[in-house]
Amino acid sequence: MKKIVLLGPPGCGKGTQSKLLVEKDNFVQLSTGDLLRSEISNSNSDLGKKVKDLMESGELVPDDIVIDIIVKKVEKHKKENIVFDGFPRNLKQAKVLDSSLENVSIKLDHAIFFEIDFQILQERINTRANETKDSEKRKDDNSKTLLNRIEVFKSSTLPIVGYYEEKGIISKINGMQMVNEVYAEITKIIC
């Protein structure tokens, strides 16, 4: 069973490719973004109230919150193929992921990094915002918040690439291709 991490800036296509891996390759998708958004949409969730403003401004939510969510999921799905989508987002999360996998005697097989021009991210996020009904629009899908999300990516998430390089499990792919071409690159790596 494979365990893979998809890494890249906001809007690079991690969620899109994770869904294809779920549909076609029998993966379980662990998306911290989706899990946190579902807490926010539950009006009784204290956790949702705590993270709402941070997410809407493009900041990362505190490590202890996401780590707690992910560690429980790893335990539950350890015998399945897992794609980690949006986790880890910083070095601390990357190290915790390694140790929580080690605790159940497994390790990461691949970390796949999406290379993409920042200008394209802007276009994709604008397109998604324009094509989504107002009631379903993501509050962080706007130009101002995207700029902050990109800065947070550069300072917090990019250093993880070096960490996985040292472990010899990083593969870099061109995230600017068509969705099916990106998917083909990913399947070549994980097969």
Ligand code: B4P
């Ligand atoms: P996420 O939900 O992880 O969202 P993302 O990085 O913005 O998007 P992704 O890369 O998945 O892009 P997508 O496929 O949707 O994070 C949101 C927030 O949650 C963070 O800012 C943070 O606050 C919080 N958070 C999440 N995880 C956290 C963690 N571990 N620690 C702390 N905080 C955390 O693609 C975007 C658009 O592009 C779509 O419209 C798609 O259709 C389009 N697209 C995709 N691939 C394309 C292609 N090849 N060509 C053309 N368009 C494409």
